[in-house]
Amino acid sequence: MNLKEMLNSADRIVFEKTGQHLDDLQEAVLKGTLRHETYKHVAKDFDCSESRVRNAASELWQLLSEELGEDVSKSNLRSAMERFQLSLFSKNFALQQDCIQISCCVNSYGEARQPPDISNSHNDEKSNSKQAKTLHQDLSEMPELGNFFDRTSSLHTLTTWILQQRSRLITLIGISGIGKTSLAVQLVQQIKHEFEYVIWCNIDASHTPDEFEHQLIEFFSESEKQDSSPTNQKHLPLIKYLQNHRCLIVLDDVQNLFCSGELAGKYKPESEAYRSLFKQIEKLSHQSCFLLIGWEQPREVTQVKNQNTPIRTLQLKGLDIAAAGEILRDYGLAEIDNSESLIHRYQGNPLWLKSVATLIQELGGGVTELLPNDTILLPEDLKDVLQQQFDRLSELEKQVISLVAKENQPIDRAKLLENNTIPLSDLVNALQSLSRRCLIEQQGSSYTLPPVLKQYAIASM
Incomplete structure (x- = not known):
């Protein structure tokens, strides 16, 4: 949301609460806060005392807190307003879906020329009660959401892909520390009510495909037992649960599925079965969504660029x-x-x-x-983080990183080939892999390293 959108949204909230629009001082407080100005600065521009500005701000934060359902202050105004805006988007989408279903029912009755059977209203209430019981979540591995910074555009993109476009497999990638997990936590908190089942799994080195699939099936089957008591209930294949229910499954740290010392996205031998699982999720018809988070992504996912497919990839960039x-x-x-x-x-x-x-x-x-x-x-803790990512590189990638780091300007492929040490096919594969790891930036046919990575690469040579 830009400044104008923030002000318009705040004005609507205030008007609905008080019947009055923002006054000049309230608007000045909001503008100053969103521009990161101090109350003293706002008071000077508005030609009034700082205490008057503080009082007006305090009343405004209290009013917004009551309407937004959370404590609003000078420090979190922007993020609170954006969370409120995104929650409205999710509610509006759900309302549209309900309207579509109602419309379909009305059309059906119209074609049959028969009104709905009022005697079924009791059964409908039972059905609704049962549906309310089938909202199951296992978020025990999901981290708590700390300070969340402006990611409105990325949140909107992911929400659209999942709720409107019904994407089945989404990868959220980016270099370490960029905020992928925080974004995913915020996303799950805002859309989890749209799913019958929500589960968050952190993938570690010991997580075998069989264990992971068994964990999901146990979660689904145990949840179903809570809603009904069929005798001799058998576990279904995972894909059947994904077809029968609307599920959101988040896998964090998916880079742990892939080999170190190889080009990006190569599965470890013990993780190879995940390839079949992800292909199954992509190809077979179902109503669920897998969100993969990590420094790398499966090679088969990266290669898909067709917007008509149920697969999407979002590379997260830095904050504005x-x-x-x-x-x-x-x-x-x-x-x-x-x-x-x-x-x-x-x-x-x-x-x-x-x-x-x-x-x-x-x-x-x-x-x-x-x-x-x-x-x-490069503080030592930052070096440790970067070392973890550089340790995953193949020897070929390290050669390319070294060549690019020595240049003060973007270097094109032709110049990289002049060193005569890397064949063209190997060079192209290494550049593609480094790009998939979000470690190198491409500008046309030229490549460069971000300043921090360049500094670290030079120091490590």
Whole structure:
């Protein structure tokens, strides 16, 4: 949501609550807050006392808190408004689906020229009661949602793919620390009521395909036993549950399915059966959705680009200036002159920004002093995170990374070939793999490394 949309939405909320539109001071408070200005700055622009601005803001936050159903303050206004907007989107979608079903029923009655049988209303109530009981969730492995920064566009995209386009298999990829899991948690919290079954699984190195499938089947079958008591109930194949029920299944850390030291997306021998599972999810007709989260994705998923297929891929990028600025404010760095430069250098990556902000805060130095010009600091905890990803690279990828890191400008494929050490076919495969790992950026036929990765690669040579 942009500034105008935020103001319009807030105005509607205030009007529905009080019967009055935002007054000039309330609008000034909202604008100042969304522009990350202090109350003192707002008071100066509005030509009034700071205490008057604080009182107006306090009343406004209280009013918005009552309507949005959560505590709203200066620090979380944007994210609270965006959560509210996305919840309206989900409710409107559900309402549209109900209207479509009602319309279908009306058309059916019209063709038969018979009104609905009122005597069935009691049975309908039983059916509705049963449906309410079939909302089952196992989110015990899902992490808690901490501070959530502006991801409205990505949330909207994923919600549309899942609820409107009924995508069966979605991969959410991005470099470590970019916020994939946080985005997925926010998504699940907002759309989980649209599914009969919701489960979150963290994939670790010991998670075999048979164990995973057995875990899902047990979850479905045990839940069904709670809703009915059939005798000698047998476990069905996994695909049958996905066909019979609307399910959302989230798999986090899917990179653990793939080999280290190989090009991206190659399954470990013990994880090979996941390939068949994902192909089955893609090809067979069902009403469920798998969301895969990780640094890498299955090769067969990456290759699918046709928008007519039930597969989608979203590569998550860094936060914008406004959202990343919220992180710097949390560390007392909001007022620095070169904050935008700092955000660009660390690509709006939440984890990277938190790491360098912690270092600056602990050293007690100024950003200009510690980060002159285009200097990149690599705190030890950030090095550890990057090392985990670089350890997964093949020797071929490491060669290409080394070549690209030495260049100050984007380098094209022709120049990379001039070194005569990497055959064309190997070079193309390595570039594709690095791109799939989100470690290299492509501009036409040229490639470059993000500043942080370049600094780390040079230091590791």
